[in-house]
Each structure stands twice: as structure tokens, then as C-alpha cells.
Amino acid sequence: MILKWTEDLSVGHETLDKEHQKWISLLNDFYQGLMDGKSKEKLTELVVGMLDYTKYHFADEERYMKSIGYPDFDAHKEKHDYYVNRITEFYEKIKNDRLILSLEVTNFLKTWLINHIKGTDQQYARFANNI
Numbered sequence: 676m677i678l679k680w681t682e683d684l685s686v687g688h689e690t691l692d693k694e695h696q697k698w699i700s701l702l703n704d705f706y707q708g709l710m711d712g713k714s715k716e717k718l719t720e721l722v723v724g725m726l727d728y729t730k731y732h733f734a735d736e737e738r739y740m741k742s743i744g745y746p747d748f749d750a751h752k753e754k755h756d757y758y759v760n761r762i763t764e765f766y767e768k769i770k771n772d773r774l775i776l777s778l779e780v781t782n783f784l785k786t787w788l789i790n791h792i793k794g795t796d797q798q799y800a801r802f803a804n805n806i
């Protein structure tokens with residue numbers, strides 16, 4: 676396990692916290708697959724799972740931000756789009772054998788995710804007085 680959800684990552688919203696937990700567990704599964712030397716097919720499948728869930732979570736979070744009239748919505752959405760593009764690129768590379776799966780990629784995903792929850796998601800949480 677490279678990442679664990681802890682209280683300090685809370686956005687004070689039950690559904691969104693649960694989604695962040697699931698998101699983290701998918702990243703951990705991918706990391707574990709990498710460590711276990713799983714096949715390219717299996718790893719590709721795990722990346723697709725992560726990508727799909729990321730899109731699902733972002734859409735849900737964006738709906739929530741709209742519903743509370745969050746003023747920094749556009750900047751936040753841009754960050755989401757950036758991350759989706761990075762994972763999509765990553766997926767394309769694996770599929771086309773252009774990338775040796777490395778810890779560097781996992782570290783990028785992990786660092787981005789944690790910084791995003793703490794630095795960006797928690798801003799809407801503060802705006803909504805959830806935390």
C-alpha cells in the first residue's frame with residue numbers, strides 16, 4: 676500500500692470522502708499489481724479502472740461544486756481535466772508498449788491525488804463550511 680486515507684484528507688462530505696477512499700484503493704491496487712509483476716493486460720485493466728473511476732468522481736464532485744455555487748469552479752475543473760489527460764496518456768502509452776511501467780508514474784499519480792485533495796478539494800470544503 677502506498678497511500679492510506681486518513682481523517683486529514685476529509686472534505687467533510689460523506690459521499691465524496693467515500694469516493695476519495697475508493698480512488699485511493701484503486702491506486703493501491705495498481706501499485707500492488709506493479710509490484711507483483713502482473714501482465715501488461717492486467718495492468719492496463721487496472722489503469723482503465725482508475726481512469727473510469729477518476730472521471731466518475733470528478734463529474735460527481737463538479738456537480739457538487741455547482742450545487743453550492745463554488746466560485747473557483749473553473750480553475751478546479753481545469754485541474755481535473757489535466758489529471759484525466761495525464762492518465763489517458765499513460766494508458767495510451769501502456770497500450771502501445773511505449774512505456775515501461777515505473778514507480779515514477781505511480782508516484783506522480785499518488786502525489787497529484789494527495790495534493791489535489793489537500794490543496795484543491797479542501798478549498799470547496801472550507802467554502803461550504805464542511806471542514
Ligand SMILES: [Fe+2]
Nearest residue numbers: 736791795796
Ligand atoms: Fe477535485
Ligand SMILES: [Fe+2]
Nearest residue numbers: 695736792796
Ligand atoms: Fe476529489
